[in-house]
Amino acid sequence: MQPVPAIEVNNLVKIYHRKHQPPVRAVDGLSFNVERGEIFGLLGPNGAGKTTTIKILTTLLAPTEGTARVFGHDVVHDPLDVRRQICVVVQENALELHLSVRNNFRVFGRFHGLTAKETQIRMERVCELFSLTEYLNARGMDLSGGLKRRVQVAKTFLIDKPVVFLDEATTGMDSLNKRATIQAIKEETRKGRTIVLTTHILDEAEVLCDRVAILNHGKLITLGSVLEVKGAGLRLLSLTLTVRESSSTLLETIRSFKPVSVELRNSTIEVIMRDEEEALRLLAAARKHEVFLHFEITSASLEDVFLQLVDHKTGPK
Amino acid sequence: MREIAAVVYREYLIQSTSLMWIFFELAVPLLYLLMFGVAFDRALGQGLLVENQAISYNSFFLPGVLAMTCFGNALNQSYGFFVDRDNGILYEFLTYPMRRSEFLLGKVLFQCGMTVLQTALTVGFGALLLDVSVPWSASVFIIIMMIAGTAAWFFFLSIFAFTIKRYDIYNTVINVLYFLLMFLSSVFYPLDRVPAWIRSLSLLNPLTWHADILRFETVGVGSPGVVLIEAGAFVIFAFLSFWLAVRKLQQTG
Numbered sequence: 001m002q003p004v005p006a007i008e009v010n011n012l013v014k015i016y017h018r019k020h021q022p023p024v025r026a027v028d029g030l031s032f033n034v035e036r037g038e039i040f041g042l043l044g045p046n047g048a049g050k051t052t053t054i055k056i057l058t059t060l061l062a063p064t065e066g067t068a069r070v071f072g073h074d075v076v077h078d079p080l081d082v083r084r085q086i087c088v089v090v091q092e093n094a095l096e097l098h099l100s101v102r103n104n105f106r107v108f109g110r111f112h113g114l115t116a117k118e119t120q121i122r123m124e125r126v127c128e129l130f131s132l133t134e135y136l137n138a139r140g141m142d143l144s145g146g147l148k149r150r151v152q153v154a155k156t157f158l159i160d161k162p163v164v165f166l167d168e169a170t171t172g173m174d175s176l177n178k179r180a181t182i183q184a185i186k187e188e189t190r191k192g193r194t195i196v197l198t199t200h201i202l203d204e205a206e207v208l209c210d211r212v213a214i215l216n217h218g219k220l221i222t223l224g225s226v227l228e229v230k231g232a233g234l235r236l237l238s239l240t241l242t243v244r245e246s247s248s249t250l251l252e253t254i255r256s257f258k259p260v261s262v263e264l265r266n267s268t269i270e271v272i273m274r275d276e277e278e279a280l281r282l283l284a285a286a287r288k289h290e291v292f293l294h295f296e297i298t299s300a301s302l303e304d305v306f307l308q309l310v311d312h313k314t315g316p317k
Numbered sequence: 318m319r320e321i322a323a324v325v326y327r328e329y330l331i332q333s334t335s336l337m338w339i340f341f342e343l344a345v346p347l348l349y350l351l352m353f354g355v356a357f358d359r360a361l362g363q364g365l366l367v368e369n370q371a372i373s374y375n376s377f378f379l380p381g382v383l384a385m386t387c388f389g390n391a392l393n394q395s396y397g398f399f400v401d402r403d404n405g406i407l408y409e410f411l412t413y414p415m416r417r418s419e420f421l422l423g424k425v426l427f428q429c430g431m432t433v434l435q436t437a438l439t440v441g442f443g444a445l446l447l448d449v450s451v452p453w454s455a456s457v458f459i460i461i462m463m464i465a466g467t468a469a470w471f472f473f474l475s476i477f478a479f480t481i482k483r484y485d486i487y488n489t490v491i492n493v494l495y496f497l498l499m500f501l502s503s504v505f506y507p508l509d510r511v512p513a514w515i516r517s518l519s520l521l522n523p524l525t526w527h528a529d530i531l532r533f534e535t536v537g538v539g540s541p542g543v544v545l546i547e548a549g550a551f552v553i554f555a556f557l558s559f560w561l562a563v564r565k566l567q568q569t570g
Contacts, residue, residue, distance in 0.1 A: 058412045062568075080416060088412040092405025096327075098334045107330065110323040111413045140404075152409075165412075 004072040006163055006194035007034035007057060012066035014052050014218075026052040027063070028218035034196060034211075036162075039189050041209035042198045043306060049218035050198040051091055054167050057196070058088045070163055087112070087156045091167040093148045097141040101132060101151055104140060105158060112159045122158045129184055130154040130177065145172045153181055157188065164188065166197040170204060182208055202303040214306060230305050236260065237279045238304060239271040241286065242294040250289045257282045260304075267293075272304050320415035324423020332427070342393070342431060346386040346439040354378045354447060367507045367538050375447040377538070379440070380531035381504035383459070384524055386435050387466030388498070392491065394428045395474035399484040407569070417566040421559070425471045432467045433460055440535075455534045462534065466527045469555035472562040473523075479565035498524045503532070526551040 014027040027049040034040040042050045055061040057068055059079040067074060073081035096104050102123070109119030127133045130150050140148065149172045156164055166185070170178045185195055185208060199205050205212055206226050214221045214229065222229050230236070243250065246264060254262055259282070260272040273279040279297060286292075332339060358374040365377050401407035410420060436459065443449040451459070474491065481487040499505070501515060502524040508516045519525050526547035533539040 060408060060411055060569075080414065083412060084414045086412065088409065090405060090408045090412070092408060094405035094409040096331065096406060097404055098331055103330050107323070107327045110326055111320070111410075111415070113319060113414075 003036065004069070005033040006036045006038070006071060007032075007040075007196065008067075008069040009033070009053070009057070010067045012053070012056065012068055013064045014049075014056060014061065015064045025218050027056070029066070030215070030218070030220055031066075032213050032220065032223055034194060036194055037189055037192050038210045039185065039195045039197070039208050041205040041212040042196065042215060043200075043202065043205055043212050044215035044221075046200075047217075048215040050215060051167055052218075053215070054088075054165050054196070054198060057082075058086060058165055059083055085161060086163045086165060087159055087161040088165040089153055089156055089167060089169045093145065093172075094152055095140040095143075095148050098139065100137050100139055101143070102136045104151060105155060108155045109158055112161075114159065119158070126154045126157050129157065130180055146174055146177065149173055150177050150181075153184075157184055160191075160193075162192070163194045163196065166195065168198055168200065170199070170201065178204070202306055230299055236299070236304055237273045237276060238296075238298050239273055239279050239283065240294075240296045240298075241269045241271070241283075241290075241292055243267055243269070243290045243292060247289065250286060253285050253289055254282060257285070320413075320419040321423040321426060323415075324420055325427045328424065328427035339431075342390075343435055343438060345389065346382050346435050347442050349385065350375070350379060350382045350439055350443055351446065354382075358447075365507060367509070368540065370538055372536055372538060373447075373449070375443070375449045376536045377507070377532070378505070379443055379449050379451070380535050381502075381528050382439060383436060383463060383531050383535075384466060384502075384504055384528040385499070386439070387432060387463060387527065388470045388495070388524065390428045390432050390435070390467050391425075391470035391474050392495070394424060394471055395478045395491075396484075397424070398475070398478040399487065402482075403484075411566075411569065418559070418563050421472065421475060421562055421566065425468045428471065429464045429467050432463045436460065436463045449536075451535045458534050459531065462527070462531055465551070465555060466531075469523070469527075469551065469558055472555065472558035475562040476558065476565050479562070479569050498522055501525075503528050523551055523554045526554070 009030055009032050012027050012030040013025065016024045016026055018024065026047075030049070030053060042053060044050050052061065056063050056075060057070060059075050059082050062076055067076075069075065070082045071085045073085065075082050096107060099107065105123045105126075106116070106119055109116075109122070114122070124133075127136060130153070132147075132151060132154055135143065135147060135151075140151070143151065149169070153166070153169050156166075170181055173181065182204065185197075189195055197205075197208070209226060211223070211225050212229055213223045244267065246267060246269060251262070251264070251269075254269065254271055257273070257278055260274060263270045271282065273282065283295065283297075354375040357378065361374050365372055365374060367377060398407065401410070411417070440451050440459070444451065477490060478487060481490060501518045502522045503519060504524060508519050508525070511519070529539050529544055529547050530551065533541070533544045
C-alpha cells in the first residue's frame with residue numbers, strides 16, 4: 001500500500017469577510033500534494049495566499065471550503081493530531097523576549113515533550129549549527145532582528161517532527177546564516193523530514209526546493225520541479241550581451257524582436273526571450289551592430305519565469 | 318497534563334524574571350484591606366448590620382478584597398495575550414501539540430498559584446492586624462473558591478482579549494467593565510442599603526455572586542438559599558466563559 005502523502009490539499013478556499021469591504025478570496029480553489037521527504041516551495045507575490053495556506057495547514061486558520069490533510073489527519077477535524085506532526089516557523093518574529101535564548105529553547109523543548117537532558121544535548125548541537133552558543137544567556141529582547149529569526153529557525157531543529165513549515169524563514173538573516181539555514185534544511189530532508197517553505201527570495205527556492213507551487217491571487221498558477229516550472233509553457237531564455245558601448249541602434253534592434261524584457265546595466269544588456277530560435281536570430285542581428293566582448297545564453301532564472309507567470313496568467317491586480 | 322505543565326513552566330520562567338513585580342502582586346490585596354478597610358472601618362464607627370448581623374467593616378470587606386484579587390489576577394494574566402501577540406509567539410504556541418483548552422488552563426494555573434499565596438497572606442495578616450478571623454474549617458473551601466474565581470474571570474476576560482485586537486481598546490473596555498463590576502456589586506457595601514436599581518443590577522453581577530459565596534464562608538454572612546443559587550450561577554458563568562474563550566482562541570490565527 002502506498003503511504004499517504006505528507007500533505008494533501010484539495011480545492012482549498014479561504015474567504016476573509018471584512019466590515020464595510022467586499023470579501024477577499026485569499027485562497028481560491030487550491031489543490032496540491034507534498035510527498036514525504038520533499039522540500040516544497042510555495043511562491044508568490046505579496047497577498048498571493050502563501051501565508052494563509054500555511055496557516056490553514058498548521059491549524060491556525062479554518063478553511064472556508066475544501067480539505068487539507070497532514071499525514072492523513074484533517075486540519076479541521078483532527079487539529080491536535082496535525083499539530084503532533086508539525087513544527088512551524090511563523091512569519092512573525094516569535095520569541096520570548098524576556099527569556100534568555102537558553103530558556104527559549106527549554107520552553108520549546110518542554111512543549112514538544114523533550115526532557116531537560118534531551119533539550120540540553122540537542123540545544124548544544126543546534127546552537128553550534130546556527131552559531132548561537134555565545135548568545136545562550138542573552139535575552140530575546142537584546143538580540144538583533146536577524147538573530148531573533150535565527151533562534152526561531154534553530155528551535156525547529158531541536159525536535160524531530162516529520163513536517164516543518166518555514167514561512168519566510170530566512171528573512172532578516174545575513175548571508176552566512178542564510179547559508180547555514182539552507183544547509184540545515186537540506187540535512188533534515190535527508191533524514192526524511194518534509195519541508196514546506198514560503199519565500200520571496202526565488203534564488204533560495206531554486207537552490208532548495210524539489211518542487212514549487214506558484215500562487216497568485218489565491219490561485220495555483222503552476223506546480224512542478226524547478227526545472228519543469230522553468231520549462232513549462234514559457235521556455236524563457238536569458239541572453240546576456242556585454243558590449244564596449246551600448247548604442248541606441250543596438251537597443252532598437254533588440255526591441256524589434258519583442259523580447260519579454262530588456263535590462264541595461266552599464267555595458268551589459270540582459271534580454272529575456274520566449275523562443276530559442278528567436279534568441280539566436282536576435283544574437284545574429286545584434287552582432288551586425290556591435291562586437292560582443294562576451295555573450296551567454298542560459299535558461300532564465302526562476303525569478304524571470306515567476307514574474308512572467310504572475311504577469312501572464314492572472315494579469316495585473 | 319504534560320502540555321498544561323509546559324505552559325505553567327513557561328509562565329513561571331517569565332514571571333520570575335521580575336521578582337519585584339511578584340512581591341508587589343502578592344502584597345496588593347493585603348494593602349487594599351489595610352488601607353481601604355481601616356479607613357472605612359473607622360469612618361463607619363460601629364460597623365455594619367448585614368442580614369441582621371453586626372460585623373466590622375474589615376470583616377465585611379475581606380471577602381470583597383478576595384473576590385477583587387481573583388479579578389485582578391485574571392486581568393493581569395489576560396494582558397499577557399497582547400504581549401504574546403506582539404511578540405508573535407502566540408501564533409507559534411497555537412501550532413504546538415496541545416489543545417486550546419490546555420493552553421488556557423496552563424495560563425490560569427500559574428496565576429491560581431499566585432492567588433492562593435495572596436489569599437494566605439491577606440487572610441493571615443487580616444487576622445493578625447485587623448482581628449478579622451476566618452474559621453480554619455473554611456480554608457479549603459476558600460482556596461477552591463479563589464481558584465475557581467481566578468479561572469472564571471480569566472476565561473471571561475480572555476474572550477475580550479481574543480476579540481479585541483488592539484491593546485489600547487482592550488484596556489479602555491476592561492477599565493469601564495472593571496469600574497461597573499466593582500461598584501455594582503457587594504464588594505464594598507451591603508446591597509440591602511443601596512438604591513433598588515443598583516441592587517437589581519448588582520444581583521446580576523458575577524462579582525457579587527463570588528463575593529457573597531466567600532462572605533458566607535469566611536464571616537458567615539448571607540442566606541444559605543441565596544448563596545446556593547449564586548454558587549450555581551457562578552459555576553455556569555465559569556463554564557460558559559471557558560467554552561467561549563476556547564472557541565474564540567480557536568478562531569485566533
